[in-house]
Amino acid sequence: MAGYIARRLAQAVVVVLGVTVIVFGLEHLIPGGIARAILGARANQVQINAFNRENGFDSPVWYQYWVFLDHLLHGNLGFSYKQNRSVDAIIASDLPRDVMLVGTSLVLAVLIAVPVGVAQAVKRNRAFDYAGTATAFVLYSMPSYALGLLLVAAFSIAIKALPANAPQGSTVGAMLAHPAGLVLPVATLTLVTYALFSRYMRSAAIDNLAQDYIRTARAKGLSERAVLWRHLLRNSLVPVTTLVGLSLPAVLTAGLVVEQLFNFQGLGLEYFNAATTYDFPVMLGITVLVGCATVLGNLLADIAYAVLDPRVRY
């Protein structure tokens, strides 16, 4: 297994390098170059040349990429001239809030999807199963904002029970002081994520139900409850690791939309605002981060799978 992990790690490094190439390429797609984007439309050629010389943008492309990588490795994601803050500082303040939103939603979605999937598998092709499938289908077919919108219409406008805006605290602690405002964003992202997971969980549980170990467990006289909780549920948890890893890009995308809808100060909203103000360094920094998070998520998922499931051979 050590060999597998080493190989997987090498792959991840290659993919992360690829992501940096994409981001570097995006930076160079900006019309007029990053200098024009930062200095503004009224900068003259002398100023642009000076900026390019100071920041190394007049050197050969391969060298620029090398410098770009060097900065990344030193944790330097650039400077936002629009906000007059380093991109590192911006991300450092957004990231904890984002981790709270995405992390909580992922955990909740797993906590819902796994037992519901098992229950659907056990009651296969009965009313409960059909209801679950139908719910997942509709949730999956809804753009994430539409779901949030329906929740706002129901809980903020119709019965005025929950605020339609996320709390605006600068830290996670300050946001947690107003838990009511967190309910709708977290609920929306949880449901979106649940929709991604649920159909897979159901079929995984159905596959597991047909396995020999279930028959053995029943044959040795275990109660049905013990079979389900001790054997089926635990085995159904193994593919969750892969599922969480693979769904990260979709969840982060949904996170962007949810943050925009509820004005939740996370990385997604930061990215959206940066796009509307043409704050390219921030966009590039967040893109690198999202790409690395996805690669890391997949890597951890694959390793966790190999550790958790001794049947997997490499």
Added chain:
Amino acid sequence: MRPMGGLTEEPVPATTAAPAGTVPGPPASAPGVEGGEVYSQGSAFRLVLRTFTRNKLAVIGVAIVVLLVLFCFVGPLVYRTDQVNTNIMASNLGPSGSHPLGTDNNGYDILGRLMVGGQSSIEIGLAVALLATITGVVYGAIAGYFGKVVDAVMMRVVDILLAVPIVFLFIFVATLVTPSTWLLIAVLGGLSWLAPARLVRGETLSLRTRDYVQAVKVMGGKSRRVVFRHIIPNTIGTIIVNATFQVADAILVLAVLQYLGFSLPPPTATWGGMLSQGINFLSDGYWWQVYPPLVAIVLIVVAFNFMGDALRDAFEVRLQER
């Protein structure tokens, strides 16, 4: 609805000979006439079609798509409205006889806007799925067929592109250039082929070891012939199912981009754009500005997902029964 006749007739042909070599092409009227084909081409597809049409959700899905396509493309010819010039005098009107679904903030008739707005979603969704499917299938088949270094390199490229979410990338592109229909198709299609590429590659890895592929190689068949005539046609089930889901996913991504304001610029009508505008008036009780586009988006995505699900079942049944 059983257009293929009763269920009892038309027994499935004997399947003793390896049927994997048959190419389930378009439904042929006559059984396979080429030498060596034991399995008729028509019946394989007919079986899929029959299983598909027996599925109620599939029929509902097809019906919804047909109705929405008529609604969006034929509707504006019958129900004529001005969707370019604003009419402030008629803004935010509730549903009435002259405006069945009311008007929006700019005085556009919502029903008419709903018709026009769906056109871009349907057109782009289909084009993206087509582009992504063709690219992905060829890419995946080549990677899987050649294997080894070619496969490793090609699949790392897929991994890299998968790591950066499509919406993030498109938003970046949209800050550089004003999106047009072609740009949307090119970028979304250019990034959506990763899933079909992975699926087809996976299937190719197993298909290339089959006897009939080996036979073609022994007889001196070129790689191109093997890939395009023997491997890709045998992944047709996976391809069609995935293409259907691709349409649904593309329309969803498009709806998100339209909502965030990174899609076709105004005054182009889009469902997502109508929604993002209507949200501002949700607390004013202008429900007709929000729910119609929302229902339209969900309906068309659900419809394509229904079809994809039913097709998957249908192709699985084909595999089981033969």
